[in-house]
Amino acid sequence: MFTFVEQKLTQMNYLSVFEKNKETALAGRYITLQDIEPILGKHIAKNEIQVIGNSVLEKSIYSYQVGTGSVKILLWSQMHGNESTTTKALFDLFNFLxxxxxxxxxxKEKFTFYFIPMLNPDGAESYTRENANQIDLNRDFVHLSQPESLLLMKIFNEFKPNFCFNLHDQRTIFAxxxxxxxxxxxxLAPSHxxxxxxNEIRQKAxxxxxxxxxxxxQFIPNQVGRFDDGFNRNCVGDTFQQMGVPTVLFEAGHFQHDYEREETRKYVFISLLSGFQVLYENDIVDNKIDDYLKIPQNNVCFFDIVYRNVKINYDNSKLITNFAAQFKEEIIGNQLVFNAYVSSVGDLDGFYGHLEYDAQGDSYQDENDNFxxxxxxxxxxxxKNSKFVNGLLKN
Incomplete structure (x- = not known):
């Protein structure tokens, strides 16, 4: 059992630290094993990088371990292959470390960090949530049916972390x-x-x-959310919390006009550093449930684009309504493309668009229909004059 000694460090300038340590070789949303292996290579001489296992398709799964402290922190990213923002933030963090x-x-004196920067390299390559067997690894912690799930559980049991950071991306739909x-x-501090x-474990998270x-x-006021805490024993966070290790779910989401999530990676980086600082200063001993519950719960109320006051023909009648489009992330020619598809038609009361157009009663028309x-x-x-291509107004 570890004990904390309360310590203080000089307040960091997080934005300056990020800019100095941002890994410029990684950008955008489509991050694969091929992208990270050359960067990992520069750490091999320090014996901090190891291949700890393989995916379904025999791709290498790497760990990066650094520090000699008694407080052990296990972090893993891209458990879902199409959730890469936290992976970028980890490589920014590696540069800082x-x-x-x-x-x-x-x-490094207080902590031992154990990172798995890409748990699902097959899903990263195909840009899918699931692994190559089409299994959601974050719903596989009862059966442990997949090599990637088994590997994470093996590392958990061998490393015996004091804290776990479960790193993910979330969709643009959340406010x-x-x-x-x-x-x-x-x-989220998952339920046990x-x-x-x-209990005492969840309270620490x-x-x-x-x-x-x-x-x-201080950086994104009123843009931090809290996930619903319904218990799901199939999920890794709930499992580890139940096994007695404080576990925190991180979800990288949307920042205004930042579909590549280059701004969001900055705030994930700041989240990681501030989390380590909190642990270093032992600022987790007081009951902060009220502060936690003041973080607003995630609310599904966003579309990517909303078009309001549009005239359409419906049942031989003309009416004014609204509709919305959502981007689908699709791999085309080894490139990630954001393609907009109509996702809802109606009053859209209580919903917003990250981008909104007011048609002011102009009529809708496409190649096939007027609806x-x-x-x-x-x-x-x-x-007559407003043409939209892939959801966006073409100038």
Whole structure:
């Protein structure tokens, strides 16, 4: 059992630290094993990188371990192959941990970090949530049927972490509570039982999230969300929490006009650093459940694009309505493309668009019809002069 000694470090300038350590070789949303292996290579001489297992398709799964401290932190990313923002933030963090600044020296004395930067390389390659067997690894912790799930459980049992960070991306549909603000970063202290009780283990995760949120509010005020805490024993976070290790779910979400999530990676990076700082200073001993519950729960109320006050022909009648489009992330020619499809038609009361157009009564028309149809590509005209291609107004 470890014990904390309360310590203080000089307040970091998180934005400056990010800019100095951003890994420029990684950008965008489509991050594969081929992208990260050359970067991992520069750490091999330090014996910090190991191949710890293989995916279904025999791709290498790597770990990066650094630090000699008694407080052990296990972090893994891209458990879902199409969720890469936190992977970028980890490589930014690796650069920082390679530096000789005072904070890093102190952290390496107090912590041992064990990173798995890409748990699902097959899913990363195909840009899918599932692995090559079409199994969601984050729903496989009862059966442990997949090599990637078995590997994570093996590392958990061997490393014996004191804290776990479960790193993911979330969709653009979420707002931070009943606001018009996107949930740029969201958190969850998973439940350890059906009753959602708060024991000593979950309380530590709650206190840690409260500390991270306090820091994030300086950078993205009112854009931090909290996930629903319904218990699911199939999920890794709920499992590890039930097994007695405080576990925090990180969800990288949407920042205004940032579909490549280059801004969001910055706030994930800040979240990680501030989380380590909270642990270093032992600022998790007080009950911060009230602060945690003040973080607004994620609310599904966003579409990518909303078109309002559109005139359409329906049953030989003309009416004014609204419709929305959502981007689907599709791999075409080894490139990630955002393609807009019609996703909803109706009053859209209580829903917002990350981008909105007011048609002011102009008529809808596309190549096939005068009515937007669900799942059709969002290519159409409004009135005589406004042509939309892939959901966006073409100049």
């Amino acid at each position: 390679d530096s000789d600044v005072e904070e890093v020296k102190k952290w 931070a509570g009943k606001t018009k603000n996107p949930a740029t970063v969201s958190f 039982n059906e009753e959602r009780e708060i 709650i206190n840690l999230i409260a500390g991270i949120n306090k820091e994030l509010q 937007p149809k669900i799942n059709e590509k969002a290519n159409f005209t409004l009135g």
